[in-house]
Amino acid sequence: MRAVERETYGDTSVLRVVDRELAAPTGDQALVRVAAAGVNMAEWHLMTGLPSVARLALGLRAPRRHGLGQDLVGTVEAVGPDVRALRPGDRVLGTGDAAFAEQALTREHRLVTLPAHVPGDRAAATPLAGTTALHALRSGRVAPGDRVLVLGAGGGVGSLAVRLAVLAGAEVTAATTAAKADALGGLGAAAVVDREHLPTGSGGGFDVVLVTGGLTPLGDLRRLLGPRGTLVLVGAEGGGTVVGGGLARQARAAALDPWVRQRLRSVVARANPTDLARLRDLLADGSLVPVVDRTFPLAEAGAAIDHLASGAARGKVVLRVA
Known part of the structure; x- marks a missing residue:
């Protein structure tokens, strides 16, 4: 079967489509025939090995794992002896460690069954970004009636966060670039604004500001909050190649948090069965339609x-994929 792999760090020129065979599933593993796979910035980080501090976990000189891709939708082809709920033929949504392939091995707890009527492209867009958005909303303690600003709303995590916050009963302002504004029209935000002209002072005072992109300075972000509001940093690209601008800002927020009335939080989420099931149910009833x-x-x-x-x-x- 075909799979996307790389043996060294670098840009997309290091990627190759290769033929390889997977071993039969063992233990609680499931072999999935992949129909669609979501693309996340995580793949860019894994491919490039940037920021370079990440290589302490990924492999110092070369990646330990050659495959790429996490989000997947597909059909179970075989299961290991310890799998309890899944059966061959089940349509599933979830994550794996090398989902950019025609087949992927993953573990049962990383998958949930998926109804046949849910489009595969939409479902494949949700596991990692959707879970991250759910964790961010929980970190922000978003409640009905809260005024929530999503900064970076035009991206994958941001667009899902907008819709999930609306479903939670919040009054959501979606901030993005002018080029992406029209893509957010169906998400239910109370307002879609240009991220270059954000409300500050009396126009700010948000209960929660959820940041999913850009490197806006911490002080500027705090000015968008009310006196006891919550800032949630999901991450950001750019900045230094050793630590990265997003990680550096998260570190500054963690150091400042004990000394201010506002809550400053950072989120790094992993897909889990509870959140996957929640996202699956929202996809199935039509409440959640990811922007693809x-x-x-x-x-x-x-x-x-x-x-x-x-x-x-x-x-x-x-x-x-299929």
Whole structure:
């Protein structure tokens, strides 16, 4: 079967589509025939090995794992002896460690069953970004009636956070670039604004500011909050290549948090069965319809990552495998 792999760190030129065989599933593993795979900025970080502090976990000189891709939708082909709920033929949504492939091995707890009527492209857009958005809203303690600003609302996590905050009963302002504003029209935000002209002072005072993109200074972000509001930092690209601008800002927020009345929080989420089931149910009843900018074939995984990393994508990017 075909799979996207790389043996060294670098840009998308290091990616190769190779033929390889997977071992039969053991223990609580499931072998999934992949139909679609979501593309996240996590793939760019894994591919480039940046920020370089991440190589302490990924492999100092070269990546320990050659595959890429986490989000997947597909059909179970075989299961290990310890799998309890899944059966061959089940349609599933979840994550794996090398989902940019025609087949992927993953563990049962990383998958949930998916109804046949849910489009695969939409479902594949949700696991990692949707889980991150849910964790961010929980960290912000978003409640009905809260005034919530999502900064970076035109991206994958941001667009899902807007919709999930609306479903939680919040009054949401979605801030994005002018080029992405029209893609957010169906998410239910009370307002869509240009991120370059954010309300401050008397126009700010948000209960929660959720940041999913850009490197706006911490002080500027705090001025958007009410006196006891909550800032939630999901991360950001750019900045230094050793630690990265997003990580550095998160570290400053953690150091400042004990000394101010506002709550300053950072989020790094992993997909889990409870959140996957929640996202699946929202997809199934039509409450959640992810914004999907483009789909690419498996052989163009590099172009998909480049498109996402360029910042031009409105919402999510997905690989269509089958």
